[in-house]
Amino acid sequence: xxxxxxxxxxxxxxxxxxxxxxxxxxxxxxxxxxVWACANPQLTPLRLGSDTIASLAVAAITELKETRDxxxxxxxxxxxxxxxxxxxxxxxxPALQLVNTVDELTxxxxxxxxxxxxxxxxxxxxxxxxxxxxxxVGAILESLGIKDVDAGNARGAFETFNAKMVDFAAPTFDExxxxxxxxxxxxxxxxxxxxxxxxxxxxxxxxxKAVHSPDALRQILN
Amino acid sequence: xxxLGFSNDDALDGDEGAARYKLLSLYAVCxxxxxxxxxxxxxxxxxxxxLVAAIDECLVKxxxxxxxxxxxxxxxxxxxxxxxxxxxxx
Numbered sequence: 001x002x003x004x005x006x007x008x009x010x011x012x013x014x015x016x017x018x019x020x021x022x023x024x025x026x027x028x029x030x031x032x033x034x035v036w037a038c039a040n041p042q043l044t045p046l047r048l049g050s051d052t053i054a055s056l057a058v059a060a061i062t063e064l065k066e067t068r069d070x071x072x073x074x075x076x077x078x079x080x081x082x083x084x085x086x087x088x089x090x091x092x093x094p095a096l097q098l099v100n101t102v103d104e105l106t107x108x109x110x111x112x113x114x115x116x117x118x119x120x121x122x123x124x125x126x127x128x129x130x131x132x133x134x135x136x137v138g139a140i141l142e143s144l145g146i147k148d149v150d151a152g153n154a155r156g157a158f159e160t161f162n163a164k165m166v167d168f169a170a171p172t173f174d175e176x177x178x179x180x181x182x183x184x185x186x187x188x189x190x191x192x193x194x195x196x197x198x199x200x201x202x203x204x205x206x207x208x209k210a211v212h213s214p215d216a217l218r219q220i221l222n
Numbered sequence: 223x224x225x226l227g228f229s230n231d232d233a234l235d236g237d238e239g240a241a242r243y244k245l246l247s248l249y250a251v252c253x254x255x256x257x258x259x260x261x262x263x264x265x266x267x268x269x270x271x272x273l274v275a276a277i278d279e280c281l282v283k284x285x286x287x288x289x290x291x292x293x294x295x296x297x298x299x300x301x302x303x304x305x306x307x308x309x310x311x312x
Contacts, residue, residue, distance in 0.1 A: 050306070050307070050310065051238065051302065051303050051306040051307075052303060053299045053300060053303050056238055056242075056299055056302055056303065057296075057299060059242065060242055060245070060295060060296075063242065063246055064245070064246065064249055067246050067249050067250050067253070068249070068253070071250060071253030071254070071256075071257070072253070072257050073252065073253030073254055073255065073256030073257035073258075073260070074253050074256065076260065078256060079285060081285050081288070081289050082249075082252060082253075082256070082285070082288075086292070087292065090292045090293055090295070090296040091292075091295070091296045091299075092296075093296065094296045094297050094299060094300075095296070095299055098299060098300050
């Protein structure tokens, strides 16, 4: 005997089982979402945050490495086409060309890409950080009045500097999410300001009646 | 469509998940073929035997397709991100 009520119950049980299966798939296959999506085209593909070039590159490298480690066929190296180095070159060469933020480069570096590629990524991070730091340093020196100092304007420059230092706030580099890189950039900007101030101070400090020595400025900024 | 039934349509469509899945599958197939080939060699199978020749032929095709897919995957990263952003903004 089956009435409309029983049919509804069966339907509800099917729906519950479907929801549980989908939930378990999401738990079991967090990094295999592509496999899951292909095997279950009727279900909504799982998306873990926004895709970036770095995250997609790391996903491909990691999953190819996992496949390689799991297969006895790759236990003995037979062809360079199948090597992990070939995977790294094919994925990281274009990725490194395209990625232009410290955060994304840090994601790439976290993909266990080996010493050679770590070095290439670190070099690019350094180039980006240096460029960002120099932009900030140039703007700060200009705002503090010690960018183009000569004997004629030294006194006014140091007066402006002293007045502006009261409200000085170091750049925050909010565009960099990685705390370590952000703190490094901030520290290096302050070091560069002390360095530039020291250069101006040694040349025109006496003529300009400078109040603070470079060491005193370093203390203030720290 | 290549000889192994894999196409680059997913790369063209910007479907990174499907393209990566196929790349991983190709790589796994290559691993299986390499393993079978090595086992047959260790068991003393003749180079001219039909099975060995067939595996060698499959291995060459699988390797070439894998190489092309890997290259295409790396070169399509920007395209995949653009497609992902487009689909999320819908």
